[in-house]
Amino acid sequence: MxxxxxxxxxxxxxxxxxxxxxxxxxxxxxxxxxxxxxxxTVFKGCVDALLANYPAVHRLVGSAWMESAALAFAQQHLPREASLIAYGEGFAGFLGTLEAAAELPYLPGVAALDRCWTESHLAADDPLLDVSALHAALAAGQDVTLVPHAASRWHHDPLHPVYTIWNANRRDDGPCELDPDWQGEGGLLTRPQGDVQWQSLGLGGMRFLEACGDGCGIASAAEQALAHEPGLDIAQLLGQLVLAGTFTSFH
Known part of the structure; x- marks a missing residue:
């Protein structure tokens, strides 16, 4: 040019x-x-895409608030692709800068989980882990490295019960009355059979997955998980993650 x-x-x-x-x-x-x-028309398309891609946030704050925040985001972040199906990367962080969201400190975490759903839904179709082969490798004493599935996403908020809030506002039956323990929470999203599924996951599980994503073997990943969540049952955690379809392979 x-x-x-x-x-x-x-x-x-x-x-x-x-x-x-x-x-x-x-x-x-x-x-x-x-x-x-x-x-x-350009900005209307961006706003509509954000409302569609962040449904839990939309339910929590209402249409007028959400449309205003979405327009402010779009004016600073025009889409980089013609398709808006994945539009909205960075919206969670943007919400954290809005003065209007100061009284909703959990909102960026809820938005992050909405973003996790979109990314999981659009991710590549990796094969699922060969569980029998993994069992054989572990039985032989191998310290294997687990590779997260392309559709696996996770997010943890250290201060707010974002998973409980997000889950209640993401369900088809809509939001309900909540009285969660006001403490940090995290969520894991996977797509084992073509549909995005989600479940809560503690800080130790999050650190285990981050370590796997960094290329650490199971022994090191387990050590890091226990450092963040002492007493965590690593065998139970590994079973939970494998059953959820979190991994695609190991080496």
């Missing part, structure tokens, strides 16, 4: 974001009523 074209596209993006431009060609476009329609 040469310099004049680069300046044009930069000016076009400025016009899209700010509704103004000192570029003569883009300025002429701005003067046309159709450009305002185009600009509104």
């Amino acid at each position: 040469n310099a004049p074209e680069h300046r044009y596209y930069d000016a076009f993006l400025q016009a899209l974001f700010d509704g103004q431009s000192d570029h003569p060609i883009v300025g002429a476009l701005l003067a046309q009523p159709a450009f305002a329609v185009y600009r509104n």
Whole structure:
């Protein structure tokens, strides 16, 4: 792309974001009523995508609040792809910066779990772990490294019961009255048979998965999990993770 074209596209993006431009060609476009329609259509598509991709957040805050936050996000983060099916990366962190969300400190964590669902749903179709082969390797005393499935996602909030709140607002039957213990929680999302499934997972389990993702063997991953959650039953945790379809292979 040469310099004049680069300046044009930069000016076009400025016009899209700010509704103004000192570029003569883009300025002429701005003067046309159709450009305002185009600009509104772009942002409306982004807002609609965020409402669809963050349904638990939407239920918690209501349409007016969500649409306002979504528009503010879209004005700072235009989509990088034509399809909006995965639009909204970074929305959880963005919510954490909003003054309007200060009284809802759990909201970014709920948004992070909504994002986990989208990423799990859209992830590649990895094969599931060969459980018999894993049992044989462990029985032989091998310290294998487990490879997380492409669709496995997890998130833990150290301060807020985000999994309980998210789960209640993600179900088809809608939100219900909650009185959770006000402490940190995490959730694991997997897609073992084509449909996204989820369950709660403690801090030790989260650290175990992070260690596996970093390429650590089971022994090291277990040691790190126990450092974060002393007394954790590693055998039970491993069974829970394998049954959920969290891994695709081992080496």
